[in-house]
Amino acid sequence: MSESFSSQPLKNGWIFRDAGDDDDEEEEEAKQWLPVSQVPSVVHLDLLDNGLIPDPFIGLNEQKVEWASHQDWVYRTTFWTPASCSSDTRHSLVFEGLDTFATVTLNGTVILRSDNMFIPHRVDITDAILNHSTSGKNVLDILFESPVRRGREVVKSHPEHRYIAHQTEVGRLGARKAAYHWGWDWGPILVTSGPWRPVRLETYVGRIDDLWMQSTVVEDLSSCTGTLYVQTESRSAGWVHFELRDEANIIFEADVDVDTDGKAKTGFKLDNPTLWYPHGYGEPKRYELVAKLFKGDTILHEASKKVGFRRAELVQEKDEHGQSFYFRINNIDVFASGSNWIPGESFLPRLTDEKYRDWLKLMIEGNQNMIRIWGGGVFEPEIFYETCDELGILVWQDFLFACASYPTYPEYLESVEQEARANVKLLRHHPSIVIYAGNNEDYQIQQTYNLTYDYDTDKDPNSWLKSSFPARYIYEYLLPKVVEEECPGLPYHPSSPWGGGKHTTDPTIGDIHQWDVWHGTMQPYQNLASMGGRFVSEFGMEAYPHIHTIDAFIDNPDEKYLQSLTMDFRNKARDHERRLGSYILQNFKIKQDFKSYLHLSQLAQSETMVFAYRSWRREWGQAKDRRCGGVLVWQLNDCWPTISWAVVDYYLIKKPAFYAIARASQPLAIGVSRTYHEWVSGHARPPKTSRFHVWVTSSRLEPVTATVEIRYIPIATGKDIKSASILQNTKISPNGTTEILTEPLDYTQPPYTEPIVISATLTVDKKIISRDIDWPQPLKYLNLTDRGVNVEFLADQSAIRVTAAKPTKGIVFEERPGLWFEDNGIDVVPGDERVIAVKGIGSAHAVPRWTYLEDDREG
Template identity: 50%
Template sequence: MAISPSQAENLLGSRYPCPSVAFSTNPFVCLIATGGKMKDQRMVNEDLTTGWNFKQTDTEVWLPVKKVPTVVHLDLLDNKKIPDPYTDLNEIDVEWVGKKSWTYRVTLPGHTIRNEFRTELVFDGLDTFATVKLNGSVILKSDNMFIPHRVNVTGLLKGNDQLEIEFDSALLKARDLQKVHQDHKYLCWNGEPARLTTRKAQYHWGWDWGPVLMTAGPWRAVHLESFKSRIADLWTEYEVDTAERSVHGWLCTRIEGQNVGEVTFCIEMAGEQVFKGTTSLEEDGTARLAFTLPKTDLWYPHGYGKQPLYQVSAALFANGSELDSRSKNTGFRHVELVQQIDKIGKSFFFRINGIDVFCGGSNWIPADNFTPRISDTRYRKWIQMMVDGNQHMIRVWGGGIWEEDVFYDLCDELGVLIWHDFLFGCGNYPCWPELLQSIENESSAQVQRLRHHCSIVIYAGNNEDYQLQESEGLTYDYEDKDPENWLKTDFPARYVYEKILPNIVRKYSPSVPYHPGSPWGDGKITSDKTVGDLHQWNVWHGTQEKYQIFDTMGGRFNSEFGMEAFPHIDTIKWFCTDPSQLYPQSRVLDFHNKADGHERRIATYLVENFRTQTELEPFIHLTQLVQSEALMFGYRGWRKRFGQDRLCGGALVWQLDDCWPVTSWAIVDYFQRKKPAYYALARVLAPIAIGIQRAHHDWSVTHAHPAATSNFEVWVVSSRQEEITAKVEVKFLSIKSGAEIKTKIEKEIRITPNGTTDVLKGVIDNTNEEPHVLAARLFIDDAVVARDVDWPQPLKYLSFEDRGVEVVYRGALIQVTAKKPTKGFVFEERDGILLSDGAIDVVPGDEIKVRVTGLGDGDEPLKWRYLGQDEE
């Protein structure tokens, strides 16, 4: 019985397009139409998504599984066997799940496989200690959730075949491994030390923003493949001549199965063929073909150019018949990590196709503890938020996962650069031989899988493992260059970070720079601000400095920094189902904040800067204003330094997202509700932004005695590549009355391309001038393109009554005005509604227009709030 081409594509999956085909009822026989005769030649793939059951291994009760990929918590939830771990205190009630063994099974559909075909069971990811049986016989044992497996089952399928996978408790197995390998110093931050033994996502053990939920199951696809020969891999090796905009290199593929035939390579752009060629297979099953593209559309991060993606494809032929085909999208770009000696140390910034890029962006953790339920739509919304928020780089953090294909595809498509950690985080990892081999296998497989993604511009060996080494006094002699010596020390993982991983990147992805860790700086201490990248946690953690001096605390690249804030009130009401617990210090709300000492740290930054609140919604607003202000002070100053001789190459806030509903450092919560900080960063990272700031005066050291005078400065930053003529306006507005207390300043300027333009400096007379804001605007062709407002600090000393705020809806625009300077104006974040701005400082004479999408004519207007509103 024939089926349609669209059904064929659904059956095969988009990775294996099969044009002009008809199919028999046997899904493993793909018949090519050639001159009226049918020849069973092509490879066939079938995903095993349905028909599964699972059980607790030591019981007899099998329960249905909706679909694979999955993890056991999702299936227990579907079968109403556990409460939702994300609500109330339920995380505690489901701890038992991670201490049990779980078994999954499926009956394979009947097949008639011709003898000359090879059949393989393919496991894209098994979490984590898995024993796979086919008809009762063990065919695979796996102990690394990040290694894909292929098992040759040719001749073993008899019909009505039973596939069964038993998943041991990773928690208990890890503890056993720690006991076996007792000669290592098991030291870590977050989770328990046993996690260091096991190649499982480290955040599953719990982190200072995430729960302890020890998953198990076929977390990625399971499928059957049947083929004579298949294209196992397809990749390009190339160099870019940025001046000529030409690309030349090699198209490469690796074949498995019968080593016969030839390969036809093709490169297309927007459906137009730009290269085609054919070559024979080498004896080792590879094929390589030189190519040149004389005039190439190069790939850029968004805002710096376009994101053209070329489709590179390979088709395997034998005796005139196509056996398999494969295609990937890739962009051609040249990446440099510029590390040059300069006046303060060594630079650390990225140059893409010859253009220096300030990498303002975010850190990324997995967007759910149960990753199989993150939809493609949800992934797209996350990455689109990066683009809409003017963020150019996302860092895939080392305690998470090698992400789903769609994550990288979206970064390629939308122009978001990726800093990618290898998956080691906050620990002193052991290095017994079998574990080293597993690490090498994992890293080789994943780097090969990802090497076509143009968005990946750096690999880093780990997250904060060198920091832990320093903190715990572990051995690290940078001058010792003998890797065998490293394995004999109490910090053996240096062998991984400085030998295994750089060799893998050099072999499989040589165009991508490698960095031994994050933070790391040429063997210097990780807190050195003159070299490498820096995790600056002396705001919030550490010495808990005033956030107003964040900009003075940065390094050459600030790859982590942050400030906590409560999530949206609707998010809190979702995870806290008991109304009596809806107050800022309740047990449930504390439980949904995993950060050590969070009560003290939140309280410290609130009482230092604001008049505190005890009611929940005003309290939420204050914590979000603290976060917004803190991150703004950091980003604003560090971006300014980029334009000053590239003194700072980037800033990545910890963090963009959450893995469950929680109070954390995220600037967007689990349900993708933006916090005010998101908008503040979008303004600072805009293609052209203006900054105005008075010198910091530490009010706590001087016992609230004000400085007699305060210096201030105004500057403009631009990522545009051309010089632009503009006008700067600075007003001095009374906080009490809103009146101008002295004559405004206006100045014509020419904005420096891709740099910082110093506009003016001045002095505030605090003795004779009443408290006032400095309000700066930037005009291009008489249109306001950027704003910034500087306030006397701390804000708790100021009064905000009678601000005279007015909000008017005019179609898709909301107009906001104020009679007096107003701080931290925010709209509610309503699901399905998109806003162009938020966390706004509104001053007299400056009408703010906010675009709103998704709000219908009959819908309730958005609620809004600003600092001091509850005190009026």
């Protein structure tokens, strides 16, 4: 970095206080100036640090801190005027994010007003600090007004719009702020305020304001052409030196004069570039783009970004099933197996780079290759996308609108455009981002409330503004315009879900959110095989976390039972007891003790993942016949310790469902299932006949020769009822689905008169690389006691060996921080021992508690 440019984080030395006039004695202490540990911060963290509120993540404390969201707060710091090296030296304050209604005052003069959490700001303060005083000491105040009060006031000031907001109050629609802060069906009501992203003081003569690239990889992948750009801020024109580096090697460079608009650009071409590929399909190769700004021979500023070259296409072609929806990267059809991401914290400044990396590394560990950033959260920080680039994780980025009918008055549209443009500019160098979507579920709001939407005939954006669904203007005109102008060619999708004007539940087109399991009609999860679509971007099932996480939020031991106020309070989902209880009751024999119910909830979630990922991935099919292009579970993570749809909890402790997804998403995964026989609608009777299918899905790009073995094992005895079907030298087609076997089952004739599991294994190079086991449904009709399970710790291998004398369902080892399991939540059949690598276990005595379905061991 040149000495001509300096960037000083204003991280320490801040204080804060209540800015209100209320003289309530109980809150008087909070009105004194109090220390701030560091910025970025939000007021709840600073109140917590100063002992003024209890930890809202424990017990019922969320209610005890609500008052903080209704107060105004002021933050203050001081800084010294930097020495100026020349008359051309400029000084700026940079605010990467102010949450949300903020008035910034420098030395008593207002320099900025902001009402959008997602817009970064840069303010030139040169004259303000040089003319302030001879002392050189400057006072910076930021007043944050209550987002709850201000949001409600904004709504009232625009009565011309019909405000509709699901999950939370309509006041959130008056603030460009993370929607989940108002509470969601998995998160608390913690409406934050404060300098939530870094504040910096920058001094410079000239600076690079933006560095970016637009590039195109030709269809045969043999070359890449494009343009490198720099936008500068300088009082006098200079020149820019561009470089593209492959590690230490410079593969392209050019010197370009800065024009009168402060811009410099140069074309480039690379022959045979090494391309960026998603995880499982190749190396996520990146290059370094460097720009240096000169005035004469003096370097004023240097900037660099890591970039990648790839062709990214969203394939939407008419076919016999409707219209496809899948991604093609570098001419390779890519099945998207992944997760939805909500913000990883209620208090975002608490998230560290290390924790972001740990979250995203779980994606790779779980054989997932796409993450969808949900529209009720935030544009994530650079470390999130940087890590996705590095690991090869595809990113689906929603714009930040969720579950509502948003207004479109002129000031709002102007703010939304600034927000969208600023963030697309910040993110456009990331090869991992392959799609922007306009919102989350806002077209479902349109359908639910019968808001005006004439997709086929009304193509006039101005008329949309006058309709009862004016936000169509944002999703189908404003946002795609911004994306095309700032990041040409990147796929844009008006909403998630959305199907080209058809109903959002139409399985033949676009993406769908499949919530008729859990929500809606509460279909059995065994029905999921017939409930897919062209791309399933949301579906899920709730489950309790492991007991460690429950212990972390229970502050009263008397509340540690299923129906306690604390347990109900922690689960924000509507009708959660009835819905989760129904799925457990329909599928499992019920034990009343706490840990058994916890285990059953985890099995219900894990089984849901099996039926979804296994069957929908099967519909990946072959080229030109991609019936399903991807599956994204709701959700990967939590923002606080809770009971939710997350497959990994707040402490990064994995639930069994995480492993079920990982097994179904392996590069080569075998699947086996029999025809589903419905039993829940009344007159339950066992089926007389059925049919089972065996198949293999592959994401490998070359054919594989494998051995498939299918066994038929009685649940009562564990002794095979007939010889295994062994299919040697089976050719597995690349990047698709290979159907292996279909056979009838006649339960009225031997040997199928007793309940059996069908076990299938896939062996490559003499090693079993994938297993699947199909069970008669529902599991509650089976006698699964006395399974003869044996667990042995193998110290020399840092592993656990699991065997069973009879087919065993859902062996779960209790997880906690510091432990790591290669697999968990497994089914085991006789003769197929499972050896699971582990970390954090030093001896046989340290093996954590484990259980299985209908575990009849004492204790």
